Amino acid sequence: MRAALRRILQLAVVLLCVSFFSFGLLSLAPGDPVVAIVGFAAPSQLKAIGHQLHFDRPFLVQYWDWLTGFLHGNLGHQYFGPTGEQNVSTALGHALPVSLQLMAYAMILTILIAIPLGVLAAYKSGTVIDKIINTTAFGSIAMPDFALALVLSYWVGVKLHWLPSQGYEYPTHDFVSHLQHMALPALSLAVGQIAGYMRLLRSDMVATLQEDFILMAKAKGITNRRILWRHALRPSSLTLLTVAGLNVGALIGGTVVIEIIFQLPGMGLLLYTAITERQFVMLQSLVAVIAVGYVIVNVLIDTLYTILDPRLRHARAIA
């Protein structure tokens, strides 16, 4: 109970800090939001619309209005011309699933490839196979995901016509086409992560394989496969899990660029357009939603620690 309260308090502090600073930064950004929303008009018309939309209020008043609204579940409005408005939750409802799908596919790809490679590299530590895997991983980490995305989009999408180079298909409409559209973006996002996770897992596994309990397992005649997957992998996954939680932020950052390159209508593209269109209220709410999501993911990962490592469970029980 205390842990849950502590987490809620942490969430509140993070939300407050992130939202205040992002609101402050946005207010300093160049560009008139009224012009961005309505386009060409006489100066007097622009002034009147700015007043109508409360853009002429002091910074702290605008922030307080937004914060109280957000805490009551009102994410504010996205503006369309001088009279049109739509709740930000509508745009979020379209964008969030796309980004979550992209991140999920990237994570699935990462896990499916990084874990076997990491285990293999650890098992074959010091051999040619280990060196090949490591060198490839170095190369993958060194390559920015956007550069890979551009290469994949051009060669696989445009030149070879193997997969769509851009756009999005709803899974409910055509699931196969959906997977085809998500393949290159997910791969672009996953390659760097795969290399990082693989190297991390390899070094943890190498250390774990030196432990006494592994020696004991070998002495008992347990097969290598069982030792690797049942006894060594589990304790070696804790660092991986920590990094996975922290990496959610990097993953969100990566999706912004990847979604723009592949024209995916997710949170990244929405954030980008909110910035370019000076939709400050929407941008503020999106940043806050991401911050909340980030904290929640890390809380979940903390919880997973106790499941994966019985020692932590016992330590907490004793405490």
Next chain:
Amino acid sequence: MVLASCGSSSKGGSGPTKPTSKSNATGLNIVPNEGGAIQGIKDESATKPTEGGSMTFALDAESTGGWCLAEAQLAIAGIQVARSLYDYLTVPDDKGGYQPDLATAVTPNSTYTSWTIKVRSGITFSDGTPLNAQVVADNLNAYRGKLATRSPLLFIFVFDDISNVTVVDPMTVRVDMKTPWASFPAHLYEYGRLGIMGERQLKDGKNCFKDMVGTGPFMFQGDWVPNDHLTVVKNPHYWRKDSFGQPLPYLDKITFRPVPDPTAMLNGFNSKAFDLGNTDDTTTVVPGLLPAVKSGAINLAVATSNPETAYTIFNTGIAPFNNILARKAFATAYDFTLYDKLRLDSLNVQASGPFGPGVLGYVADTGFPKYDLTAAKALVAQYKQTTGQDLKFTLSIPNDAASQQSAAVVQSMMQAAGMTMTLKPEEQSTEISDVIAGSYQAAAWRNHPGFDPDTQWVWWHCTSKPGQASAEPGSSAPNAPNVGPASADGPVGNNCDNAVNFSKFNDPEINKDLETGRVSTDPTARANAYQDLNKEFAKEVWEAWGYWSVWTMPYQTNVHGILGPNLPTPTDPNATTSGPHPYTGLSSGTDVSGLWKSS
């Protein structure tokens, strides 16, 4: 109006040169000419179209304000969507005239101070309500700011000369004017922005932007995810048929996709993700597609007339461009040939004025200063002698990489002539707000699509008395008056009372020409007036004309019916082979009702 997307559209001079055909490696003629035609389209009038299917239509931008037409300020991408959902009272034809569309007749009184619009009967909106005089009157009142539920911005200035809109009978509307207005039918189309909305949309306060109700060939059923796609579906009750008697439109569905990134658009066409699209990008998209066009893998329709003009807009209300010596120095220092080669793949032609080939008032040689480095240096020296100041100024440009690269080329040209040009890259909205507020000296700009020149009245006409200096924004001190030579009709000035004349010039010759063009019904008199206006612009160098932006439409080889069917006549709503032909420019998109796809 939009900012010049490829950066500074500054100006040099090749004024006396008539635009000549400029062919690239494909042999495709892609520059504007006076032929008034469109290239890259085969005559398919004898082929019976296939019904059904769907297409993906790439657009170069999202319409972030939605489609509440009275309030929206649609660029070509938005107009293209609007043309699928709405019809207009009049539509332009290929001869530069306007044909009745939802109207069967638009008739003036003898003095052109009152126009009577007869509405076509038997047409319903996508929500099932009928088109009648009341809804037309409500639309016109919405556009001019006289309908309580709508808050138009620019249209208030456009329709300022309308005094009253009256419903005469269920299918007749009368529009009374404050002054004679002979070219009024052109404004009932207004570059494709003046669609007729259903009452439900007109009166839907906060949802007008997304509750599109029109009489067009397609209907909107709520599928719009901004910045991703907007889908329209076939209107089964559309009021037109083709010349074979088949109902229009042919397609079941069109998905419009905004693709602002030129590379993404190019990749989309090459990978066949897009069936067709609109672009004027001669930096990435068009040059990138030319090899495929040459090999026959893709088609490219090119509007060879009625272009839009890219230019540098001057603030003539403040120094240094309140001085004609500075404006001339800029114009003569600009080497368009070099700029075209370095930044536009030698695909564009220098503009001689605001009106491109095919537009009334077009003059091949307006007398606009030509590129002459020696003359430019002399003008810079003369400026210093007259004012005691070095010729220094700031050019506001969009902050994207392409614009900055283009502006750097212009900067080096100005430097060579002895000027100091500082670049001010900024967000597009900041640049626009600076220009609106008059907080700029010069800025990269694009405007004036090729339609009736009277539609440009809103940007240039002043009613205040010229010849007096205006004050710097935010300062009580008056500026130096314009020191250029006076117009034949009196001194020119920079105290325009028109809030959307962003250059702030007040030129009696231009005012007079605009008034003549608006009032006169004589085509020759109108042509003369707009040609005079064009020359006056050149003489005073009110703006630095850059180049005519070429609108193109890439389309896959199985896509047909790009320009749409022939136009209706007052008596026959359907397309006939003898009916008037549609407008051939692409700066307001195309009629999608005639699109069809072969297997």
